[in-house]
């Protein structure tokens with residue numbers, strides 16, 4: 001076990017958005033986080049990386065214990081060093097070129113030497129097929145290209161786990177494929193990933209675990225195959241049925 | 249006929265006299281423009297910008313007490329005339345033992361005055377940078393100061409660039425106010441020469457033309473800068 005997520009709770013005002021979510025992640029796992037809109041998927045991921053301060057819960061990361069509510073700045077930095085985040089709307093640094101987008105965090109955040117950062121960035125950008133656009137600015141790229149650069153930025157820091165929050169939801173349909181194929185490639189290479197997604201093919205065929213959330217609770221957690229072929233909870237069944245129906 | 253030509257001669261000599269006055273005073277005024285107006289504008293602008301960025305950052309970071317202080321400064325500065333501020337600092341402060349030269353007074357007052365306007369510009373520009381930029385920076389392992397310096401502030405400056413350019417232009421024109429605190433700058437020089445030689449209208453128009461030259465050059469630089477920024481991905485999608 002690499003990462004144990006325990007009982008994450010979060011409320012906004014008097015609205016309880018996460019009512020105690022737990023998840024165990026092994027090295028090489030690809031966990032698809034599914035659930036209807038508003039069920040708390042984004043908030044869950046954001047809490048794991050301290051972008052949102054949880055009201056309670058803990059991480060056991062490589063044996064080290066981190067409280068999600070009371071973690072110190074140093075602990076937060078430690079956790080963030082092991083992780084990377086890919087956002088729905090990319091969030092590339094708009095004033096930086098493709099290459100700088102990847103190297104900036106390596107140099108400033110991780111204290112890497114310029115040449116090492118450049119080498120790592122080039123490797124990562126090659127990986128996502130963006131090594132030919134090093135000097136472009138985000139505004140000059142398509143959404144799919146921007147997201148691939150964002151994935152390269154995540155990869156380059158050599159994280160133990162990458163969190164994806166609906167990485168293809170902001171993309172035009174014809175651009176989704178290029179991003180999914182990069183993610184499929186990463187999964188094949190054994191990268192550990194937590195992926196909030198509405199892409200059922202990805203959840204079914206690429207992920208090995210599913211966390212199905214509804215109303216801030218973990219309704220069902222288990223192997224992807226079981227979830228799709230033999231869902232235990234009624235809500236899971238309804239969800240799968242509604243997704244299949246929406247496809248017809 | 250004879251009378252007529254006499255009149256024309258007299259008229260010609262008068263035109264010549266004005267012309268001579270112009271050609272003599274223009275280099276003098278221009279010299280003051282270059283030696284005083286431009287450096288004073290640049291220095292005051294630099295001070296204003298430093299003040300503005302500090303004040304905007306404090307408000308952005310939302311430090312309670314300091315934030316109040318900043319709002320107070322902006323309120324006072326924007327709510328009182330520049331001329332009055334100049335008089336208070338140069339003529340008023342000596343009453344409580346603070347004697348500043350007219351140069352220093354002009355520098356400080358112009359800087360802090362325009363600084364209040366530019367602080368509002370910068371605050372708006374900072375707030376227009378998407379929150380996700382900060383979050384992406386944190387996830388990439390950077391800290392607040394690093395993200396500010398490398399990501400958020402540069403973007404804010406791009407957004408603010410046209411408005412800051414306008415502030416610089418306003419600054420150039422506002423330096424003429426320093427004439428009122430006996431500072432030997434371009435406009436005061438025009439006043440002095442016109443006192444000695446008359447030709448008030450011409451001299452003041454001449455000063456106006458030089459201000460216009462400076463401001464036109466600045467507008468031109470501003471456009472150039474915007475084009476360069478746009479080339480470097482400055483346009484936000």
Ligand SMILES: Nc1ncnc2c1ncn2[C@@H]1O[C@H](COP(=O)(O)OP(=O)(O)OP(=O)(O)O)[C@@H](O)[C@H]1O
Pocket residue numbers: 012017035036037038039040041042043044
């Ligand atoms: N910053 C916030 N302040 C207040 N309420 C919030 C905030 N962020 C999220 N919420 C609320 O928390 C609930 C869960 O939001 P969240 O974004 O985590 O859902 P989600 O499962 O990611 O939904 P979607 O599939 O639409 O992205 C929603 O009801 C949302 O309105």
Ligand SMILES: [Mg+2]
Pocket residue numbers: 041042043166
């Ligand atoms: Mg979401």
